[in-house]
Structure formats: structure tokens, C-alpha cells
Amino acid sequence: MTWAPLRIIHCVRSPIGGIFRHICDLAAAQSDAGHAVGIVFDSSTGGRFDLARLDSLSDKLTLGIGRFPMRRHLGIQDAKAAGALYRHVRNINPDILHGHGAKGGAYARTIGTLLRMKGRNVTRVYTPHGGSLHYDPHRLEGYVYHRLERILERMSDAIVFVSDYEAAAYQSKVGTPNIAYRVVYNGLRPEEFSPLGDVEDAADFVFVGMLRDLKGPDxxxxxxxxxxxxxxxxxxxxxxxxxPDEARYRALVETYGLSDKVTFMGASPARTAMAAGRTLVVPSRAEAMPYIVLEAVAAERPLIATRVGGIPEIFGKHARRLIDPGNVAQLTAAMVAALDNPARMADEARTLRKCLSETYTVDLMHDRITSLYRTVRGEQAADPLAPGNMASIRQAEAARPAYVGSGQKE
Structure with missing residues (x-):
């Protein structure tokens, strides 16, 4: 007995950063498993590095790549964009419409619902990736976005959270989901679980991430x-x-008189970037489940990071090493300590790597998400002895529980 292939469309607004890496890795794994996959995203954003990554996947994306204008904030232009996107998705006739991030999730679930009204058997899945969950529920903007999330949940069949923190944030700010939901950690490729040495002229510190205040470059x-x-x-x-804020950060470097010591390198593969500094600094103000922290721990890189989002879940019993978000005094103390004792930083990196769960893999991420698609659609389980099917899923379930809409563990 084998699974019938699915037709899967992933929808995201901005093709950049960890959210886009997640989509590309998931789409590639689903394609390798025999599914037909496509991606749709905003036509006005995206850096050279991330778009080059997408180009390398073009052969696997048999349902194509669609680009449509998607503004970051809600506006009247959304109606026109949604119409064009609806026609594109309708013609593809997907089985799964998986929205990522607040805006991608809104488009995917709205369009999926319209297709359901037309008699199409479309399963609507949503992954927040932080998104609207970063907003303060006590401020007007947060209140509006969280109420919209609750409304959109009624047009959803399942939610995938990338960390326990994200699931808890959704429950506290939006409410306990009334549909199936599951926590599935971001996954790494096998080659990323190998130590990484420094380049010859490595800097003292390196920052790798989107240049916006949420990630803390300032x-x-x-x-x-x-x-x-x-x-x-x-x-x-x-x-x-x-x-979007690179010019402001360059000006800040100049204001502090650091121009001869700080170099802006542009986007680069994470392992290449991490090797360019002896200690990686992740000073994020908010996160969901950041790939850069997973990549650093897997590669045994000395690391300074903040206690936000799913980062404590990665650090486990070593979470006491994390610093408070926005606390420059703690950040400075950690950076001074790293300069004073690089041997201790290297030893801590090796210790942390030993605690990294092997469930942080692309294969398990793909298996658990795709098996959720099947469960929600009510499809019959495959032969557990079939390669790549239930055996690896059971390993994941034994390692850490997933959650379902009733609040009970699977």
C-alpha cells in the first residue's frame, strides 16, 4: 500500500529569511517524495540570495512559481492581489493550500475557502512562523490581528506551529485552536550536523539575519x-x-566610529557566514524557531543568543546561558566574556551540540507535516513498512509529542 501523491501549493508573502528556507526545504522534500509542489509569493520583495535558492529548486516545483503583489499591511490593494492569486491557484487545482506567515496564511485560507465553496476538496493549512503572534495583544494593532486570526481559523483545517512557544503564544493571544494542530520543529539537512571551522581572517563577532529591528542588528x-x-x-x-533597515544600521556604525571594524557582507549561506566570525551573536527581540540558532548549534559554533521564541527549546537545560531580549548590558557582558575566554565558548558550543535533538531534521519535518495533511483529509494510512512513511513518523512521535485541536497529545 502506498500514498497517492498530493498537489501542494505553499503561499508566503516575502521570500526571504528563515520562513523561506523552511518552505524551500519542505517543498523539496515533498517533491522528492513524489508530490507535485508549487510556491506563490510577493512580486516586489526578495533578495538575490533567496531567489537564487528558489531557482535551484525550479526543477522540483512542477506546479510552478507564481509571483503576485502582496503588501505587508492590510489595504485595499489586497482585494486585487487576492483575485489574481485566486485565479492562479484555481487553475492549478491543489489538494493542499499551505499558507506561511500572517499574510500568506490569510491569502491561502481565504482562497482555499472560496475553492471549497466551488466544490473543490482543498485542505487549508496555516503556519504562523511568529507573524501576527509577535504583536502585543494589549495594543490596538495586536488586538485587530489576533481577532483576525480567530476569524481565519474558521477557514482553516489545520495549523502547524514551529515551536512549543509559538503554540503557547497562539493559545494565549488568539485562543486554543478548535481545529487539528501540531508542533513540528524546523529541520536541518544531514550535512549541517558537522563541526564548522573558522576562516583564516575570522572576525571576533558575526551577525547573520534579516536587517530589521526585530532581529536586533542595532x-x-x-x-x-x-x-x-x-x-x-x-x-x-x-x-x-x-x-529594509540596512542604511540605518550603516549610519549607526558610522556614528559609533566602528566603520573600520564592521563590514556589511550582504546575504550568504549560513555556514559560510558563521565561519566568518569566531562567535555568532543572535540578539533578536522576537523569534519563532530560528534556523540560524539551530544551524549554529549543529555546527558547534560559539553562540550568544536571547531568550525569545523557541530558542530556549533548542538550548534545553542550557537555557540559562541565554540573555534577556533588548538588554544591551547583558549582551555587552556576554560579548566581553567571549573575547576574554574563547576556549570556554568553544567548550560550551560542543556541549550544547550534544544536547541537540536529532528530531531537528528535514526528513522528520516533512514526514510530520505531510502526515498531518493526510490525517486532516481522512486518508488511509500507508503500509508502515513502506520506506519513508510511518516508521520515521513514529520515531518523531516517540521523541516529542505533537498536539491536536482537542488539547490532547496524539
Whole structure:
């Protein structure tokens, strides 16, 4: 007995960062498993690096790549974009419409519902990736977005959360889902579970991520300046990434007199970027389940990170090493300590790697998400002895429980 292949469309607004890596990895794994897969996303955003990654997957995306204007915030233009996107998806006739992020999730679930009204058997799945869950529920913007999430849940068949933190945030800000839901960690490829050495001229510190305040590049730069004041030595640093606030961060570097020590490198593969600095700094103000932290731990990179989102879940019993988000004093102290004792940082990185669960793999991520599609659609389970089917899913379930809409563990 084998699974019948599915027709799967992934929808996201901005093709950049960890959310897009998640989609590309998932789409590639689903294609390798025999499914027909396509991706739709915004036509006005996306960096060269991420779009090049997508180009490398073009042969696997048999349902194609669609680009449509998708604004970040709600507006009247959404209606026109939704119409064009609806016609594109309708003609593909997917079995699964999987929306990622707040805007991608809104488009996917709305269009999926319209197709259901037309008699199509479309399963509507949503993964927040943080998104609207980062907003303060006590502020007007957060209140509006969280109420919209509750409304959109009625047009959903399942939700996939990438961390226990994200699931808890949804329950506290939106409410306990009344539909099937499951926690599925982001996954790494096998080659990413190998130690990574430094490049010959590695900087003291490296930042890798989107250049926007949510990820904390401004805090990183301020920490460098404070480290200079405390030690009398200006540390060297490299900043990898693209984003809307790059010009402001460049100006901040110049204001602090760090221009000769800090280099903006643009976007680059994570392992290449991490090797360019002796210690990776992740000063995020908010996260869901950041790939860069998983990648750093798997590669045994010395790491300074904040206690946000799913990062404590990665660190496990070593979560005490994390610093408070937005606390520049703690960040500076950690950076000074890293300069003073690199041997201890390397030892902590090796210890942390030993605690990283082997369930953080692309194969298990794919198996658990695709098996959720099947469950929601009411399809019959495959032969458990069939390669790549239920055996690996059972291993994942034994390692950590998933959650369903009733609040009970599977």
C-alpha cells in the first residue's frame, strides 16, 4: 500500500529569511517524495540570495512559481492581489493550500475557502512562523490581528506551529485552536550536523539575519560599541543579511566610529557566514524557531543568543546561558566574556551540540507535516513498512509529542 501523491501549493508573502528556507526545504522534500509542489509569493520583495535558492529548486516545483503583489499591511490593494492569486491557484487545482506567515496564511485560507465553496476538496493549512503572534495583544494593532486570526481559523483545517512557544503564544493571544494542530520543529539537512571551522581572517563577532529591528542588528552594533568602551579594544565584526533597515544600521556604525571594524557582507549561506566570525551573536527581540540558532548549534559554533521564541527549546537545560531580549548590558557582558575566554565558548558550543535533538531534521519535518495533511483529509494510512512513511513518523512521535485541536497529545 502506498500514498497517492498530493498537489501542494505553499503561499508566503516575502521570500526571504528563515520562513523561506523552511518552505524551500519542505517543498523539496515533498517533491522528492513524489508530490507535485508549487510556491506563490510577493512580486516586489526578495533578495538575490533567496531567489537564487528558489531557482535551484525550479526543477522540483512542477506546479510552478507564481509571483503576485502582496503588501505587508492590510489595504485595499489586497482585494486585487487576492483575485489574481485566486485565479492562479484555481487553475492549478491543489489538494493542499499551505499558507506561511500572517499574510500568506490569510491569502491561502481565504482562497482555499472560496475553492471549497466551488466544490473543490482543498485542505487549508496555516503556519504562523511568529507573524501576527509577535504583536502585543494589549495594543490596538495586536488586538485587530489576533481577532483576525480567530476569524481565519474558521477557514482553516489545520495549523502547524514551529515551536512549543509559538503554540503557547497562539493559545494565549488568539485562543486554543478548535481545529487539528501540531508542533513540528524546523529541520536541518544531514550535512549541517558537522563541526564548522573558522576562516583564516575570522572576525571576533558575526551577525547573520534579516536587517530589521526585530532581529536586533542595532543591539549588536551597540554591543560592539559598549565592548570597545569596556575593554579599550574595538572588536571586529561582520554583518550578513539583507533587509529594509540596512542604511540605518550603516549610519549607526558610522556614528559609533566602528566603520573600520564592521563590514556589511550582504546575504550568504549560513555556514559560510558563521565561519566568518569566531562567535555568532543572535540578539533578536522576537523569534519563532530560528534556523540560524539551530544551524549554529549543529555546527558547534560559539553562540550568544536571547531568550525569545523557541530558542530556549533548542538550548534545553542550557537555557540559562541565554540573555534577556533588548538588554544591551547583558549582551555587552556576554560579548566581553567571549573575547576574554574563547576556549570556554568553544567548550560550551560542543556541549550544547550534544544536547541537540536529532528530531531537528528535514526528513522528520516533512514526514510530520505531510502526515498531518493526510490525517486532516481522512486518508488511509500507508503500509508502515513502506520506506519513508510511518516508521520515521513514529520515531518523531516517540521523541516529542505533537498536539491536536482537542488539547490532547496524539
Amino acid at each position: 543591539l549588536f552594533i551597540e554591543g560592539l560599541y559598549n565592548t570597545k568602551l569596556k575593554t579599550g579594544r574595538t572588536p571586529t565584526a561582520r554583518i550578513f543579511g539583507e533587509g
